[in-house]
Amino acid sequence: MRIPLSKPDIGEREIRYVTQALRSGQLSLGPAVEEFERRFAAYVGTRFAVATNSGTSALHLCVKALGIGSEDDVLTTAFSFPASVNCLLYEGARPAFADVDPVTLNLDPVEARRVLMREYSRDSLQRCAVHRRSGRTLKAILPVHVFGLPCEMGPILEIAEEFNLLVIEDACEAIGAEWRGRRLGTFGDAAAFAFYPNKQMTTAEGGMVVTDNPEIASRCRSLRNQGRGEDGEWLLHVRLGYNYRLSDLHCALGLAQLERLNDFLLVRERLAALYADRLGTIPEIALPCGIENARRSWFVYPIRLRGPEAGLLRDHLMAELKKRGIASRPYFAAIHRQPYFRQIQLLSDHPLPYTDAASQSCLALPFFPSMTEEQLNEVCAAVHEILDAARSPATVRGKEAARAAGA
């Protein structure tokens, strides 16, 4: 694609830091890991940070360290990247899906409460919620800050308090985002971040668990390192662990990116404002919104197509952009609709109309710090042109014919 969807920004500082790590001779479990963890925790505002080799492994460690297992359910959303559900399935835990808010696309606290009241009964002795049919315990709530927009943490934390739920934040798309002046990742018992190259900062592959709880941090350190004893003594294994370590090379890259993160976030904010300015007048498009008392960290630039034809129009727009060498991607395909999750019958007990609608109508446009204003203008001009043409009677007739042929 001439204009890609995303592109990491790697400069001289990254090359210098990684080269230093290479020359140091200590390529894993070395000083760059500790330094990266220390600075990351300071940035987010938690006591501890534990580096992992992906966001998915960070989520898995959160689940495991919090003791969530095969008898447990976790309240979350299906409008997310599959990792936020896979991390539960690894442990035999099951997701209980609540629908998203139709505007923010994040977990709707009202829906979460409705699912809870309808499908679980309260065990007042244990102070927990038990599923009416399966008898499984609702152990945690896992809000995903989708596209870097903070979830409404107030009501979510109230539900957690009331039903004695642990809270895991999936902040993999939300580094630097704030809710009521506090960075995301500081609200739950633990939170996960991710550093894949399309995220706001990258370590190539990588992730991070953050927490204020010393026991959770220590368990995560042990679990990521083959279950070694907490003092890390060589070949003393006290539990079933994994190799989820992040190397010093990756952490050196992460240190350079962390130092530049504020600049990245400001550039992304500026690009988002330009997009909003250029696309705000198109009637078929809904722009990404904000919520009160929150600062979004722009992960992708997600637009939504509106109206009864939204799904068709989204796919048409994507195909036409591709012809012009412009990348775009349907973000997200709802998890409960994916082939694997259908196969294991991970369907929710109730419909998720807003999740389904969002997964049919959302589209991420090219968005990366080195994107020029010319490139952005070209994308927006193409979007205008394609949607203008789609409004003309000839195109509508063509679409009807295509649909009739498909039916």
Ligand SMILES: *Cc1c(COP(=O)(O)O)cnc(C)c1O
């Ligand atoms: C990126 C991402 C992850 C983690 O992805 P990795 O590729 O394993 O680093 C988890 N959840 C969400 C919502 C994500 O966007």
